[in-house]
Amino acid sequence: MSTVATAEPVDLEELLRVAEEAARVGAAELVSRAGDLTALRVDSKTTATDPVSEADLAAERAIREVLARRVPDDGIVGEEGDDVVGTTGRRWVVDPLDGTVNFLYGIPQWCVSVACEGLVGVVLDPLRGELFAATAGGPATLDGEPLEPRPAPEGGLGHALVHTGFGYAAEVRREQATIVSRLLPAVRDLRRAGSAALDLAWVAAGRGDAYFEYGVKAWDTAAGEVIARAVGLRVERLEPFGALQPGILVAPPALIDELRALVGPVAGA
Numbered sequence: 001m002s003t004v005a006t007a008e009p010v011d012l013e014e015l016l017r018v019a020e021e022a023a024r025v026g027a028a029e030l031v032s033r034a035g036d037l038t039a040l041r042v043d044s045k046t047t048a049t050d051p052v053s054e055a056d057l058a059a060e061r062a063i064r065e066v067l068a069r070r071v072p073d074d075g076i077v078g079e080e081g082d083d084v085v086g087t088t089g090r091r092w093v094v095d096p097l098d099g100t101v102n103f104l105y106g107i108p109q110w111c112v113s114v115a116c117e118g119l120v121g122v123v124l125d126p127l128r129g130e131l132f133a134a135t136a137g138g139p140a141t142l143d144g145e146p147l148e149p150r151p152a153p154e155g156g157l158g159h160a161l162v163h164t165g166f167g168y169a170a171e172v173r174r175e176q177a178t179i180v181s182r183l184l185p186a187v188r189d190l191r192r193a194g195s196a197a198l199d200l201a202w203v204a205a206g207r208g209d210a211y212f213e214y215g216v217k218a219w220d221t222a223a224g225e226v227i228a229r230a231v232g233l234r235v236e237r238l239e240p241f242g243a244l245q246p247g248i249l250v251a252p253p254a255l256i257d258e259l260r261a262l263v264g265p266v267a268g269a
Helices: 012-033 055-070 100-105 171-187 198-203 218-230 253-263
Strands: 042-044 050-055 075-078 091-098 111-116 119-126 131-137 140-142 161-164 190-191 210-214 233-239 248-252
Touching: 012 055, 012 131, 042 131, 050 055, 050 075, 050 100, 055 075, 055 091, 055 210, 075 218, 091 100, 091 119, 091 198, 100 119, 111 218, 111 248, 119 218, 131 198, 131 233, 131 248, 140 253, 161 171, 161 198, 171 210, 171 218, 171 253, 198 210, 198 218, 218 233, 218 248, 233 253, 248 253
Parallel strands: 075 091, 161 190, 161 210
Antiparallel strands: 042 050, 091 111, 111 119, 119 131, 131 140, 210 248, 233 248
16 A cells, blocks of 8 residues: 555654554454454354454444544544544554454454554554554564564565465456466465464564455455565555456565566456
8 A cells, every 4th residue: 555645743662652552452352352253243244154243333433432542633544443533644454353264263363453654654463462563764663672684585575474365255266276286386385374464474574475356355464564664565556357356466575576467357358
């Protein structure tokens, strides 16, 4: 995402503090509900297997309350709530629970993602106690310690560990299976962990070399994109094709062309 133009001076460190506060408040709502998952009220969204729980909704309400208090004139877009139109030119992009299916199954791979679009990003993994954060043009950090720029693996694409994710609709998965069958022989291995925001943060932290996925939304990737760019990774859009909605490709500059050729619309058409 490109940096949003604002009509007033921007204090990125202050915005980062707001993002961290909001993420921690949202995480508290999730952690308080994580011990008794069978008691949660769960509905479905895009398909019967795409869930939203009362935990998602409670976490987003808590995050929005922080933003309304700290940055009342900014816009907000969240996965579970209505958009808020602001007057500052800044927009907050919120995913209160990225990895809902993992959360509901008790799989410890989910997070809270809060970004001021194009300016700051925070991805909080409350179960591991890890906070990934970055500002535009500034360093990326993990629990306050700088993350080093991410070079490509010495062995090139064949030595790259690539993260990805899958959609919920059957026709989308068929297209994705075709891409996987092409990509898997060309790389070290693939990982599908179930949280796009954590995938991006982990690649930025060296727990993978690249990430791509179709059908992700702004709230899935806004924070992770800021973090990925801060360690020197390239972030590109993937054009839609077939049943696949637009996507994202993140990788070191030395790998981006090869990966695009394998996962992009020309290869898959």
